Amino acid sequence: MSPNTHLLTDLEVARFIVNGYHMVELDLPDGVHEHIAEQLDALTSNPGDGITDTVPELRQVLEANAVTGALTSLLGAEYTVGPHRHWHCKEPHTGTLHWHQDATNNRDSRIVRCLGLYYPRTVTPDMGPTMIVPGTHFRNAPTDRMATYTNIRGQIPLAVKAGTIAFTHFDLWHGTAANRSNIKRHMVKFSFSRSKDNTSPTWNHDPANLNDHRNWNLREKAATVGDILTFANPLGVSQSDHYKERAIRNQCWNDLMGSSIPTPLD
Numbered sequence: 001m002s003p004n005t006h007l008l009t010d011l012e013v014a015r016f017i018v019n020g021y022h023m024v025e026l027d028l029p030d031g032v033h034e035h036i037a038e039q040l041d042a043l044t045s046n047p048g049d050g051i052t053d054t055v056p057e058l059r060q061v062l063e064a065n066a067v068t069g070a071l072t073s074l075l076g077a078e079y080t081v082g083p084h085r086h087w088h089c090k091e092p093h094t095g096t097l098h099w100h101q102d103a104t105n106n107r108d109s110r111i112v113r114c115l116g117l118y119y120p121r122t123v124t125p126d127m128g129p130t131m132i133v134p135g136t137h138f139r140n141a142p143t144d145r146m147a148t149y150t151n152i153r154g155q156i157p158l159a160v161k162a163g164t165i166a167f168t169h170f171d172l173w174h175g176t177a178a179n180r181s182n183i184k185r186h187m188v189k190f191s192f193s194r195s196k197d198n199t200s201p202t203w204n205h206d207p208a209n210l211n212d213h214r215n216w217n218l219r220e221k222a223a224t225v226g227d228i229l230t231f232a233n234p235l236g237v238s239q240s241d242h243y244k245e246r247a248i249r250n251q252c253w254n255d256l257m258g259s260s261i262p263t264p265l266d
C-alpha cells in the first residue's frame with residue numbers, strides 16, 4: 001500500500017490537541033459535493049444511519065485521502081468508522097441548538113474518538129453554521145447547565161466552503177446558530193474511533209520538531225510543538241486552569257507518541 005500523502009504534521013497534531021478540531025477542504029471530482037447537496041435537498045425523511053445507502057456518494061468522503069490521512073494521524077492506522085452517522089439539515093428560518101457535548105458523560109482526555117462534520121454546500125454565517133468552542137474538549141460539563149450558556153468567549157461558527165469536513169475531538173462543545181436564510185444547511189456527521197494504542201507516531205512526525213527551546217514571548221503566536229502545547233490558550237482561562245490543561249495536553253501528546261518514547265515536553 002502506498003504511503004498516505006495527507007498525514008498531518010506535528011504542528012497540526014499539536015493544534016488539534018489544543019483546539020480540539022482540524023478542518024480539511026476535500027478535493028473530490030467536480031460536481032460531487034453539489035450532487036450530494038441536491039440529493040439531501042430532495043429527501044423527505046431522515047434515513048438515520050442509512051444516509052450513506054441513500055446517498056452513496058458520501059462514501060467518497062470517507063475514502064478521500066485527506067480524510068484517511070487525518071484520521072490515521074489522530075486515531076491510528078487501524079481507526080474504525082462507526083456505524084452511526086446522521087444527516088443534520090438546518091432548515092431555513094429555524095432557531096438555535098443549545099451547547100452540548102455528544103453522547104453520555106463518558107469523556108476522554110486522550111484522542112480515542114472523533115467526529116467528522118461534512119458540509120456539501122457552502123455555509124454562510126446566516127445559514128445556521130455549527131458553532132464550536134475551541135479548547136473545550138477536555139472540560140466535562142453537565143448538559144443541563146451547558147444548555148443555559150449563551151455567548152461563550154472564543155466560540156467560532158463553522159462557516160465553511162462546500163466540501164469541507166471538520167474533524168473534532170468527540171467531547172468538543174458545540175451547538176448550532178439560527179438559520180436566517182432561505183437555504184437548507186446540510187451537515188452529515190460521522191464518528192470514528194481508535195482501535196489500538198499508538199506505539200509510535202502515526203502522522204508525519206519529525207523528531208527535530210521537538211528540539212526547539214521554549215519562546216516565552218510568542219504565546220498565542222506559538223509556532224512550534226512545545227510552544228503550542230505550552231502557551232496556547234484559546235479560552236483565555238486563568239493561570240491555574242491553564243496549568244491543569246497543559247498537563248492534560250502533554251499527556252495526550254505523549255500517548256500519541258507511544259508511551260515508551262520519552263519526549264522533552266514535560
Ligand SMILES: O=C(O)CCC(=O)C(=O)O
Nearest residue numbers: 088129130174175176187
Ligand atoms: O447541526 C449542527 O450544526 C450540529 C448538530 C449537533 O449539534 C449534533 O449533531 O450534535
